[in-house]
Amino acid sequence: MKKRLKLNLQSRLQIKTVPSIRLANFIELPEKEFSRFIEAVENNPLFLKLANPLTPEERVIIPQKFPGTRFSPHCFLSLDEARLADASPINLSPVLERHHKAIKLIRKLGLDKFQKYFIERTSAVLPEDIARILRLKKSQVEAINELMNEVSIHSEFYARSSLGTGHKISYIKVAKIEFDKDKNPGITFFSPRHFIGRYKIDYEKVEQLKKRDFFLSEDIGKLNALFGKLELINRRKNILYQTILGIIEKQKIFFVSGNKDDMVCCLQKEIAHKLSVHPSLVCRAIYGKSLELPRGEEKPIKDFFLPKKEYIKRVILTLFKEHKKVLSDNQTAVELKKTFGISASRRAVSNYRRELNFPSSRKK
CATH class of the missing domain: 1.10.10 (Arc Repressor Mutant, subunit A)
Known part of the structure:
Protein backbone atom coordinates (compact mmCIF):
# COMPACT_ATOMS: atom_id res chain seq x y z
CA MET A 1 0.00 0.00 0.00
CA LYS A 2 2.96 2.28 -0.63
CA LYS A 3 1.21 4.13 -3.42
CA ARG A 4 -0.31 7.31 -2.09
CA LEU A 5 -4.06 7.17 -2.22
CA LYS A 6 -5.31 10.18 -4.11
CA LEU A 7 -8.05 11.40 -6.38
CA ASN A 8 -6.61 11.26 -9.87
CA LEU A 9 -7.35 13.23 -13.00
CA GLN A 10 -8.02 10.12 -15.06
CA SER A 11 -10.82 9.07 -12.71
CA ARG A 12 -12.39 12.53 -12.87
CA LEU A 13 -12.38 12.54 -16.65
CA GLN A 14 -13.82 9.03 -16.86
CA ILE A 15 -16.71 9.91 -14.57
CA LYS A 16 -17.49 13.09 -16.46
CA THR A 17 -18.11 11.28 -19.75
CA VAL A 18 -21.29 9.52 -18.59
CA PRO A 19 -24.62 11.36 -19.11
CA SER A 20 -25.54 12.68 -15.65
CA ILE A 21 -29.22 11.69 -15.69
CA ARG A 22 -28.52 8.10 -16.66
CA LEU A 23 -25.67 7.82 -14.17
CA ALA A 24 -27.81 9.27 -11.37
CA ASN A 25 -30.52 6.66 -11.94
CA PHE A 26 -27.95 3.88 -12.09
CA ILE A 27 -26.26 4.96 -8.85
CA GLU A 28 -29.65 4.87 -7.11
CA LEU A 29 -30.04 1.14 -7.82
CA PRO A 30 -30.09 -0.87 -4.57
CA GLU A 31 -26.94 -2.91 -4.05
CA LYS A 32 -28.74 -6.19 -4.75
CA GLU A 33 -30.04 -4.93 -8.11
CA PHE A 34 -26.59 -3.58 -8.92
CA SER A 35 -25.07 -7.02 -8.28
CA ARG A 36 -27.70 -8.65 -10.48
CA PHE A 37 -26.94 -6.15 -13.22
CA ILE A 38 -23.24 -7.07 -13.02
CA GLU A 39 -24.06 -10.77 -13.06
CA ALA A 40 -26.18 -10.34 -16.20
CA VAL A 41 -23.39 -8.41 -17.92
CA GLU A 42 -20.73 -10.98 -16.97
CA ASN A 43 -22.91 -13.80 -18.30
CA ASN A 44 -23.33 -12.04 -21.63
CA PRO A 45 -21.72 -14.26 -24.34
CA LEU A 46 -19.88 -11.27 -25.81
CA PHE A 47 -18.47 -10.34 -22.40
CA LEU A 48 -17.30 -13.93 -21.89
CA LYS A 49 -15.68 -13.89 -25.32
CA LEU A 50 -13.72 -10.72 -24.50
CA ALA A 51 -12.95 -11.48 -20.84
CA ASN A 52 -12.24 -15.21 -21.19
CA PRO A 53 -10.75 -15.69 -24.68
CA LEU A 54 -8.91 -18.79 -25.82
CA THR A 55 -5.59 -16.91 -25.82
CA PRO A 56 -4.32 -14.05 -23.60
CA GLU A 57 -3.59 -11.98 -26.71
CA GLU A 58 -7.32 -11.76 -27.39
CA ARG A 59 -8.31 -10.59 -23.92
CA VAL A 60 -10.00 -7.19 -24.05
CA ILE A 61 -11.68 -6.92 -20.63
CA ILE A 62 -9.55 -7.25 -17.49
CA PRO A 63 -10.61 -6.56 -13.87
CA GLN A 64 -8.45 -3.84 -12.34
CA LYS A 65 -8.73 -3.27 -8.62
CA PHE A 66 -8.48 0.22 -7.21
CA PRO A 67 -5.14 1.28 -5.65
CA GLY A 68 -4.75 0.66 -1.94
CA THR A 69 -7.67 -1.75 -1.66
CA ARG A 70 -7.85 -5.21 -0.19
CA PHE A 71 -10.46 -7.93 0.12
CA SER A 72 -11.86 -9.62 3.21
CA PRO A 73 -12.62 -13.17 2.04
CA HIS A 74 -12.99 -14.74 5.46
CA CYS A 75 -16.76 -15.04 5.14
CA PHE A 76 -16.21 -17.46 2.25
CA LEU A 77 -13.81 -19.54 4.34
CA SER A 78 -16.12 -19.83 7.36
CA LEU A 79 -19.49 -20.51 5.81
CA ASP A 80 -22.07 -22.08 8.09
CA GLU A 81 -25.77 -21.76 8.67
CA ALA A 82 -25.45 -20.61 12.28
CA ARG A 83 -23.36 -17.62 11.26
CA LEU A 84 -26.13 -16.31 9.04
CA ALA A 85 -29.19 -17.35 11.02
CA ASP A 86 -29.43 -14.57 13.60
CA ALA A 87 -29.50 -11.31 11.66
CA SER A 88 -30.06 -12.26 8.05
CA PRO A 89 -33.38 -10.90 6.73
CA ILE A 90 -33.61 -13.82 4.32
CA ASN A 91 -32.97 -17.52 4.69
CA LEU A 92 -29.63 -18.36 3.10
CA SER A 93 -29.61 -21.95 4.33
CA PRO A 94 -30.82 -23.33 0.97
CA VAL A 95 -27.93 -21.54 -0.73
CA LEU A 96 -25.39 -23.08 1.63
CA GLU A 97 -26.97 -26.51 1.34
CA ARG A 98 -27.07 -26.34 -2.45
CA HIS A 99 -23.41 -25.36 -2.68
CA HIS A 100 -21.97 -27.36 0.24
CA LYS A 101 -19.45 -29.12 -2.02
CA ALA A 102 -18.16 -25.81 -3.40
CA ILE A 103 -17.84 -24.47 0.16
CA LYS A 104 -15.65 -27.43 1.12
CA LEU A 105 -13.49 -26.82 -1.96
CA ILE A 106 -12.99 -23.17 -1.01
CA ARG A 107 -11.86 -24.14 2.48
CA LYS A 108 -9.49 -26.70 1.02
CA LEU A 109 -7.97 -24.22 -1.44
CA GLY A 110 -7.24 -21.64 1.23
CA LEU A 111 -7.40 -17.87 1.17
CA ASP A 112 -4.58 -17.05 -1.25
CA LYS A 113 -5.58 -19.38 -4.09
CA PHE A 114 -9.27 -18.63 -3.67
CA GLN A 115 -8.67 -14.88 -3.88
CA LYS A 116 -6.28 -15.10 -6.83
CA TYR A 117 -8.32 -17.35 -9.10
CA PHE A 118 -11.92 -16.68 -8.07
CA ILE A 119 -11.91 -13.07 -6.86
CA GLU A 120 -9.17 -11.10 -8.62
CA ARG A 121 -9.28 -13.12 -11.87
CA THR A 122 -6.33 -11.26 -13.41
CA SER A 123 -4.37 -14.33 -14.57
CA ALA A 124 -5.95 -17.63 -15.66
CA VAL A 125 -9.61 -17.03 -16.43
CA LEU A 126 -10.94 -20.04 -18.32
CA PRO A 127 -12.39 -22.74 -16.02
CA GLU A 128 -10.25 -25.39 -17.67
CA ASP A 129 -7.09 -23.32 -17.09
CA ILE A 130 -7.94 -22.75 -13.44
CA ALA A 131 -8.81 -26.42 -13.03
CA ARG A 132 -5.44 -27.46 -14.46
CA ILE A 133 -3.48 -25.07 -12.24
CA LEU A 134 -5.35 -25.98 -9.06
CA ARG A 135 -5.64 -29.67 -9.95
CA LEU A 136 -9.41 -29.58 -9.84
CA LYS A 137 -12.08 -30.78 -12.20
CA LYS A 138 -13.60 -28.20 -14.51
CA SER A 139 -16.99 -28.94 -12.94
CA GLN A 140 -15.54 -28.09 -9.50
CA VAL A 141 -14.28 -24.71 -10.72
CA GLU A 142 -17.67 -24.00 -12.27
CA ALA A 143 -19.37 -24.96 -8.99
CA ILE A 144 -17.30 -22.39 -7.07
CA ASN A 145 -18.11 -19.76 -9.70
CA GLU A 146 -21.82 -20.54 -9.35
CA LEU A 147 -21.58 -20.10 -5.58
CA MET A 148 -19.79 -16.78 -6.02
CA ASN A 149 -22.45 -15.50 -8.41
CA GLU A 150 -25.28 -16.47 -6.11
CA VAL A 151 -23.96 -15.14 -2.81
CA SER A 152 -22.63 -11.93 -4.37
CA ILE A 153 -26.16 -10.56 -4.73
CA HIS A 154 -26.81 -11.05 -0.99
CA SER A 155 -25.05 -8.21 0.82
CA GLU A 156 -26.18 -9.60 4.18
CA PHE A 157 -23.97 -12.61 3.47
CA TYR A 158 -20.65 -10.78 3.37
CA ALA A 159 -21.40 -7.31 4.77
CA ARG A 160 -24.06 -7.62 7.42
CA SER A 161 -24.53 -4.27 9.13
CA SER A 162 -24.90 -3.74 12.86
CA LEU A 163 -26.72 -0.44 12.27
CA GLY A 164 -30.24 -1.68 12.84
CA THR A 165 -31.86 -0.17 15.89
CA GLY A 166 -32.29 3.59 15.79
CA HIS A 167 -31.80 3.95 12.05
CA LYS A 168 -34.67 4.53 9.65
CA ILE A 169 -32.86 3.06 6.66
CA SER A 170 -31.19 -0.30 6.15
CA TYR A 171 -27.40 -0.09 5.85
CA ILE A 172 -24.90 -2.17 3.92
CA LYS A 173 -21.36 -2.27 5.31
CA VAL A 174 -19.24 -1.89 2.18
CA ALA A 175 -15.72 -1.66 3.57
CA LYS A 176 -13.41 -1.42 6.54
CA ILE A 177 -10.74 1.23 7.01
CA GLU A 178 -7.48 -0.43 8.06
CA PHE A 179 -3.87 0.67 8.51
CA ASP A 180 -0.86 -1.20 7.20
CA LYS A 181 2.40 -1.64 9.13
CA ASP A 182 3.52 1.82 8.00
CA LYS A 183 0.30 3.40 9.32
CA ASN A 184 -0.99 4.11 5.83
CA PRO A 185 -4.79 3.85 5.62
CA GLY A 186 -6.38 1.49 3.14
CA ILE A 187 -9.79 0.23 2.12
CA THR A 188 -10.75 -3.40 2.72
CA PHE A 189 -13.86 -4.31 0.75
CA PHE A 190 -16.23 -7.01 1.95
CA SER A 191 -17.95 -7.58 -1.39
CA PRO A 192 -16.05 -9.30 -4.22
CA ARG A 193 -18.03 -7.11 -6.62
CA HIS A 194 -16.48 -3.98 -5.14
CA PHE A 195 -13.02 -5.43 -4.65
CA ILE A 196 -12.38 -6.43 -8.27
CA GLY A 197 -12.64 -2.73 -9.09
CA ARG A 198 -13.26 -1.50 -12.58
CA TYR A 199 -13.28 -3.27 -15.92
CA LYS A 200 -10.30 -2.16 -17.96
CA ILE A 201 -11.29 -2.17 -21.63
CA ASP A 202 -8.54 -2.30 -24.25
CA TYR A 203 -10.19 -0.33 -27.03
CA GLU A 204 -7.08 -0.48 -29.24
CA LYS A 205 -7.14 -4.26 -29.09
CA VAL A 206 -10.81 -4.20 -30.07
CA GLU A 207 -9.90 -2.39 -33.29
CA GLN A 208 -7.09 -4.87 -33.94
CA LEU A 209 -9.44 -7.81 -33.43
CA LYS A 210 -11.94 -6.26 -35.81
CA LYS A 211 -9.31 -6.27 -38.54
CA ARG A 212 -8.58 -9.93 -37.84
CA ASP A 213 -12.27 -10.88 -38.17
CA PHE A 214 -12.31 -12.00 -34.54
CA PHE A 215 -15.90 -10.85 -34.12
CA LEU A 216 -19.01 -12.30 -35.66
CA SER A 217 -21.08 -9.87 -37.68
CA GLU A 218 -23.75 -9.77 -34.97
CA ASP A 219 -21.08 -9.00 -32.32
CA ILE A 220 -20.06 -5.69 -33.90
CA GLY A 221 -23.41 -4.05 -33.27
CA LYS A 222 -23.44 -5.19 -29.64
CA LEU A 223 -20.00 -3.90 -28.65
CA ASN A 224 -21.04 -0.34 -27.84
CA ALA A 225 -23.97 -1.50 -25.71
CA LEU A 226 -21.73 -3.86 -23.73
CA PHE A 227 -18.99 -1.29 -23.22
CA GLY A 228 -21.60 1.30 -22.21
CA LYS A 229 -22.85 -1.00 -19.44
CA LEU A 230 -19.31 -1.71 -18.28
CA GLU A 231 -18.50 1.99 -18.15
CA LEU A 232 -21.64 2.62 -16.07
CA ILE A 233 -20.53 -0.06 -13.63
CA ASN A 234 -17.07 1.52 -13.56
CA ARG A 235 -18.49 4.97 -12.82
CA ARG A 236 -20.66 3.81 -9.95
CA LYS A 237 -17.82 1.86 -8.35
CA ASN A 238 -15.35 4.68 -8.91
CA ILE A 239 -17.54 7.36 -7.34
CA LEU A 240 -17.99 5.25 -4.21
CA TYR A 241 -14.28 4.39 -4.06
CA GLN A 242 -13.13 7.97 -4.60
CA THR A 243 -15.64 9.22 -2.03
CA ILE A 244 -14.32 6.82 0.61
CA LEU A 245 -10.80 7.77 -0.42
CA GLY A 246 -11.58 11.47 -0.03
CA ILE A 247 -13.02 10.84 3.43
CA ILE A 248 -9.88 8.94 4.47
CA GLU A 249 -7.64 11.77 3.29
CA LYS A 250 -9.77 14.37 5.07
CA GLN A 251 -10.44 12.49 8.31
CA LYS A 252 -7.15 10.58 8.66
CA ILE A 253 -6.41 11.97 12.13
CA PHE A 254 -9.83 10.83 13.30
CA PHE A 255 -9.32 7.34 11.88
CA VAL A 256 -6.01 7.10 13.76
CA SER A 257 -7.25 8.42 17.10
CA GLY A 258 -10.90 7.41 17.06
CA ASN A 259 -11.65 10.70 18.83
CA LYS A 260 -14.70 12.47 17.38
CA ASP A 261 -13.14 15.81 18.28
CA ASP A 262 -10.48 15.13 15.63
CA MET A 263 -13.03 15.16 12.81
CA VAL A 264 -12.61 18.16 10.53
CA CYS A 265 -14.90 19.99 8.17
CA CYS A 266 -15.67 17.73 5.21
CA LEU A 267 -18.28 18.49 2.56
CA GLN A 268 -19.85 16.28 -0.09
CA LYS A 269 -19.50 19.12 -2.58
CA GLU A 270 -15.71 19.12 -2.03
CA ILE A 271 -15.50 15.46 -3.04
CA ALA A 272 -17.87 16.07 -5.94
CA HIS A 273 -15.74 18.99 -7.15
CA LYS A 274 -12.62 16.83 -7.21
CA LEU A 275 -14.53 14.23 -9.23
CA SER A 276 -16.15 16.84 -11.49
CA VAL A 277 -19.62 15.49 -10.72
CA HIS A 278 -22.74 16.97 -9.13
CA PRO A 279 -22.86 16.63 -5.31
CA SER A 280 -26.13 14.71 -5.66
CA LEU A 281 -24.18 11.83 -7.23
CA VAL A 282 -21.97 11.57 -4.17
CA CYS A 283 -25.07 11.69 -1.97
CA ARG A 284 -26.69 8.88 -3.97
CA ALA A 285 -23.50 6.81 -3.99
CA ILE A 286 -23.21 6.71 -0.19
CA TYR A 287 -26.92 6.38 0.65
CA GLY A 288 -27.52 3.36 2.88
CA LYS A 289 -23.83 2.47 3.02
CA SER A 290 -21.53 2.32 6.03
CA LEU A 291 -17.88 1.83 6.92
CA GLU A 292 -16.22 -0.13 9.69
CA LEU A 293 -13.58 1.87 11.56
CA PRO A 294 -10.15 0.50 12.55
CA ARG A 295 -11.41 -0.12 16.09
CA GLY A 296 -14.47 -2.05 14.92
CA GLU A 297 -17.12 0.66 15.23
CA GLU A 298 -19.51 1.00 12.28
CA LYS A 299 -20.69 4.39 11.02
CA PRO A 300 -22.84 5.52 8.08
CA ILE A 301 -20.63 7.07 5.41
CA LYS A 302 -22.71 10.24 5.55
CA ASP A 303 -21.59 10.79 9.16
CA PHE A 304 -18.01 11.38 8.03
CA PHE A 305 -19.13 14.55 6.28
CA LEU A 306 -19.03 17.40 8.76
CA PRO A 307 -20.51 20.75 7.61
Missing part, protein backbone atom coordinates in the same frame (compact mmCIF):
# COMPACT_ATOMS: atom_id res chain seq x y z
CA LYS A 308 -18.44 23.83 8.33
CA LYS A 309 -20.99 25.16 10.82
CA GLU A 310 -20.98 21.96 12.87
CA TYR A 311 -17.19 21.82 12.73
CA ILE A 312 -16.84 25.37 14.06
CA LYS A 313 -19.34 24.67 16.84
CA ARG A 314 -17.34 21.60 17.83
CA VAL A 315 -14.12 23.65 17.89
CA ILE A 316 -15.78 26.35 20.00
CA LEU A 317 -16.92 23.71 22.47
CA THR A 318 -13.35 22.39 22.63
CA LEU A 319 -12.01 25.92 23.29
CA PHE A 320 -14.42 26.45 26.16
CA LYS A 321 -13.45 23.10 27.68
CA GLU A 322 -9.74 23.85 27.38
CA HIS A 323 -10.11 27.30 28.94
CA LYS A 324 -12.60 25.97 31.51
CA LYS A 325 -14.80 28.98 30.85
CA VAL A 326 -16.90 30.67 28.20
CA LEU A 327 -14.74 33.08 26.21
CA SER A 328 -16.11 36.31 24.88
CA ASP A 329 -17.30 36.18 21.29
CA ASN A 330 -14.41 38.37 20.22
CA GLN A 331 -11.86 36.20 22.08
CA THR A 332 -13.38 33.10 20.54
CA ALA A 333 -13.13 34.55 17.02
CA VAL A 334 -9.47 35.42 17.62
CA GLU A 335 -8.70 31.91 18.96
CA LEU A 336 -10.46 30.28 16.02
CA LYS A 337 -8.29 32.21 13.58
CA LYS A 338 -5.04 31.94 15.52
CA THR A 339 -5.19 28.28 16.55
CA PHE A 340 -7.33 26.63 13.88
CA GLY A 341 -7.11 28.98 10.91
CA ILE A 342 -10.90 29.41 10.94
CA SER A 343 -12.30 32.78 9.92
CA ALA A 344 -15.57 33.60 11.68
CA SER A 345 -17.13 36.95 12.51
CA ARG A 346 -18.03 37.89 16.07
CA ARG A 347 -21.72 37.76 15.13
CA ALA A 348 -21.35 34.24 13.71
CA VAL A 349 -19.52 33.13 16.85
CA SER A 350 -22.34 34.58 18.93
CA ASN A 351 -24.91 32.57 17.00
CA TYR A 352 -22.88 29.37 17.33
CA ARG A 353 -22.46 29.94 21.08
CA ARG A 354 -26.21 30.36 21.56
CA GLU A 355 -26.90 27.20 19.56
CA LEU A 356 -24.55 25.39 21.95
CA ASN A 357 -26.63 26.78 24.85
CA PHE A 358 -23.77 28.79 26.34
CA PRO A 359 -24.57 32.20 27.83
CA SER A 360 -22.59 35.31 27.01
CA SER A 361 -19.32 35.59 28.92
CA ARG A 362 -20.63 38.81 30.44
CA LYS A 363 -23.68 37.03 31.85
CA LYS A 364 -21.52 34.12 32.94
